[in-house]
Amino acid sequence: MSETLTAAVLIIGDEILSGRTQDTNLGYLAKLLGTLGIDMREGRVVPDVEEEIVAAVNTLRARYTYVFTTGGIGPTHDDITADAVAKAFGVGIDYHPEAFAMLAARYQPGEFNDMRKRMARVPDGATLIRNSVSTAPGFQIGNVFVMAGVPMIMRAMMEDVTPRLARGTVVTTATISAKIPEGCIAAALAQIQSGHRTVAIGSYPFYAPEGPGVQLVIRGRNVGEVESAAAAIEHALAAEGVVSSRDF
Amino acid sequence: MSETLTAAVLIIGDEILSGRTQDTNLGYLAKLLGTLGIDMREGRVVPDVEEEIVAAVNTLRARYTYVFTTGGIGPTHDDITADAVAKAFGVGIDYHPEAFAMLAARYQPGEFNDMRKRMARVPDGATLIRNSVSTAPGFQIGNVFVMAGVPMIMRAMMEDVTPRLARGTVVTTATISAKIPEGCIAAALAQIQSGHRTVAIGSYPFYAPEGPGVQLVIRGRNVGEVESAAAAIEHALAAEGVVSSRDF
Numbered sequence: 227m228s229e230t231l232t233a234a235v236l237i238i239g240d241e242i243l244s245g246r247t248q249d250t251n252l253g254y255l256a257k258l259l260g261t262l263g264i265d266m267r268e269g270r271v272v273p274d275v276e277e278e279i280v281a282a283v284n285t286l287r288a289r290y291t292y293v294f295t296t297g298g299i300g301p302t303h304d305d306i307t308a309d310a311v312a313k314a315f316g317v318g319i320d321y322h323p324e325a326f327a328m329l330a331a332r333y334q335p336g337e338f339n340d341m342r343k344r345m346a347r348v349p350d351g352a353t354l355i356r357n358s359v360s361t362a363p364g365f366q367i368g369n370v371f372v373m374a375g376v377p378m379i380m381r382a383m384m385e386d387v388t389p390r391l392a393r394g395t396v397v398t399t400a401t402i403s404a405k406i407p408e409g410c411i412a413a414a415l416a417q418i419q420s421g422h423r424t425v426a427i428g429s430y431p432f433y434a435p436e437g438p439g440v441q442l443v444i445r446g447r448n449v450g451e452v453e454s455a456a457a458a459i460e461h462a463l464a465a466e467g468v469v470s471s472r473d474f
Numbered sequence: 475m476s477e478t479l480t481a482a483v484l485i486i487g488d489e490i491l492s493g494r495t496q497d498t499n500l501g502y503l504a505k506l507l508g509t510l511g512i513d514m515r516e517g518r519v520v521p522d523v524e525e526e527i528v529a530a531v532n533t534l535r536a537r538y539t540y541v542f543t544t545g546g547i548g549p550t551h552d553d554i555t556a557d558a559v560a561k562a563f564g565v566g567i568d569y570h571p572e573a574f575a576m577l578a579a580r581y582q583p584g585e586f587n588d589m590r591k592r593m594a595r596v597p598d599g600a601t602l603i604r605n606s607v608s609t610a611p612g613f614q615i616g617n618v619f620v621m622a623g624v625p626m627i628m629r630a631m632m633e634d635v636t637p638r639l640a641r642g643t644v645v646t647t648a649t650i651s652a653k654i655p656e657g658c659i660a661a662a663l664a665q666i667q668s669g670h671r672t673v674a675i676g677s678y679p680f681y682a683p684e685g686p687g688v689q690l691v692i693r694g695r696n697v698g699e700v701e702s703a704a705a706a707i708e709h710a711l712a713a714e715g716v717v718s719s720r721d722f
Contacts, residue, residue: 240676243514244647245504246691247678249497252519256493266491268526271500271517274676278516301657302677303664341660376679399492409549412589416551428488428522429550430495431624443494 231394233259234268234286238279238297238307239375242271251296251380258384263394263447264292274298279310287314287370292391297375299364301341308365311372312349322348325363332361357382366390400444400456404463404470407431408440414462415442422455424448479642481507482516482534486527486545486555487623490519499544499628506632511642511695512540522546527558535562535618540639545623547612549589556613559620560597570596573611580609605630614638643695648704652711652718655679656688662710663690670703672696 235255241247249271256266267290272278279298286293298307312319325346330338345362348354355364355373359382364373366387373383404411408431419427425446432439442459446452456472463470483503489495497519504514515538520526527546534541546555560567573594578586593610596602603612603621607630612621614635621631652659656679667675673694680687690707694700704720711718 237517240674240693241678241691242500243504243517244508244693245501245514248501252490253493253496256491260492266493267521269485269491269517269519273515274674300677300679302660303667304674304676337657339657339661341664342657344660376681378681409585409587409590412550412592413587416589419551426488426522426552428552429548430489431548433624433626443489445488445492 231262231264231292231392232267232290233264233292233294234270234290235266236279236282236286236293236295237269237271237375238274238295239271240273240304242297243273249296250377251375254377254381255294255384258388259391260397262388262391263396264391265394265397274304274306276306276310276313279307280314283311283314283370287368291369293370294387295370295372296380299345299362299372299374301344301362305344307372308347308349311367311370315349315351315367315370317350317367319347319349321346322352322354322363322365325354328361328363355383356386358385395447397445397447398449398452399474400452401473402442402444402456402459402463402470403439403473404442404468405434405437405439406463406466406468407438410466411440411442411459411462411468415459418455418458418462422446422451422458424451425455427455427459479510479512479540479640480515480538481512481540481542482518482538483514484527484530484534484541484543485517485519485623486522486543487519488521488552490545491521498625499623502625502629503542503632506636507639508645510636510639511644512639513642513645522552522554524554524558524561527555528562531559531562531618535616539617541618542635543618543620544628547593547610547620547622549592549610553592555620556595556597559615559618563597563599563615563618565598565615567595567597569594570600570602570611570613573602576609576611603631604634606633645693645695646697646700647722648692648700649721650690650692650704650707650711650718651687651721652690652716653682653685653687654711654714654716655686658714659688659690659707659710659716662713663707666703666706666710670694670699670706672699673703675703675707
């Protein structure tokens with residue numbers, strides 16, 4: 227089996243865990259990484275607490291090809307991600323000359339205060355992640371990419387990150403929709419899944435005003451196997467007299 | 475220090491990690507638990523892989539007062555949460571007589587097939603979680619509450635779960651909004667945070683067409699301390715000549 231490229235996202239911030247802010251970064255990253263053939267395998271949400279961030283970074287970076295963190299890199303006291311990541315890697319942290327110069331150039335004289343200078347602090351050995359929206363950079367250290375939590379800025383940072391990532395075989399997805407309760411097709415699905423081990427078949431019920439339905443999602447890296455499993459599912463649905471539609 | 479009630483949410487499902495489905499259950503649970511004085515401390519998203527679910531359940535149930543899982547309790551082959559939770563607790567799993575009877579009564583003769591019967595399988599020693607939307611129950615085992623992933627059903631299940639939960643002191647939140655970049659107030663905030671250790675002050679920048687702004691969120695269980703920190707922040711903003719507004 228060839229090596230699969232994997233990823234985890236670590237969402238850092240009290241505002242997510244209080245329900246104040248709805249995270250949308252995980253889904254965005256999952257889709258973007260999908261286009262590169264990289265599998266998102268795990269997500270974690272932790273509070274603005276140093277030991278929680280350190281522990282999560284160290285667990286995730288050991289398990290996955292890449293780790294993407296979001297949140298906690300601004301100028302205020304609750305922005306502790308850079309320090310936590312330095313601690314996780316057991317390295318020092320200091321002003322990064324380039325980051326410092328970029329930020330210094332952005333502010334009017336007297337505005338580049340000590341708190342704002344915090345945004346130039348980067349763990350030793352890290353490289354900057356630039357973005358076209360805000361001047362404040364993220365950084366990469368090892369296989370960990372540390373980014374802003376604000377979605378617009380995080381997305382801009384991924385433009386700088388994407389060229390640094392390896393490419394895997396992209397997963398092919400076929401989605402079959404049918405107006406049938408999933409329980410009617412479940413036995414056939416289980417059998418088809420058993421016969422097509424290289425694909426993952428997901429069954430997602432939905433409730434429409436005109437009655438229950440299901441979306442069947444077939445995912446795999448072998449296009450022929452995805453096609454074959456999808457055809458088998460369509461055949462099983464037709465045998466039940468159910469009309470289905472397919473999207474690739 | 476009195477015991478704080480804590481919680482984690484474990485979101486189970488490939489569809490979240492592929493970006494196909496946007497999770498909204500974490501935020502809903504965070505807010506609901508907040509009204510009960512229970513702190514959401516961690517979120518995890520894992521795929522439909524048994525060992526991942528087992529490991530996450532066992533880590534989280536040892537660390538937090540309560541664990542809430544969402545997803546993977548339907549009739550199809552990819553619904554493996556009940557088996558994984560039984561494995562995590564090291565107990566058997568079998569048809570629950572009440573769940574079986576409820577489901578049997580729901581279906582027309584001949585419709586209650588083997589796959590649908592799977593939804594009546596519950597780990598030994600678990601109690602059912604009923605819901606008013608679908609007949610299929612969730613279950614509670616120890617401090618773990620296993621619920622549906624479909625938000626409408628999960629929310630209905632929480633109506634049955636809520637009376638089972640202990641109550642803590644509710645966190646008081648004050649939110650101060652100001653049209654100022656957060657970097658201008660960051661030093662004052664750090665000082666105020668140092669002087670008010672029982673509250674957590676979060677700083678969340680936003681970008682409006684008319685310029686940058688910040689929301690400062692003060693959270694704590696001591697109302698007087700929250701009020702005192704909020705007043706100190708308003709004072710600091712006024713000293714900068716900035717008009718602010720406060721929401722409790």
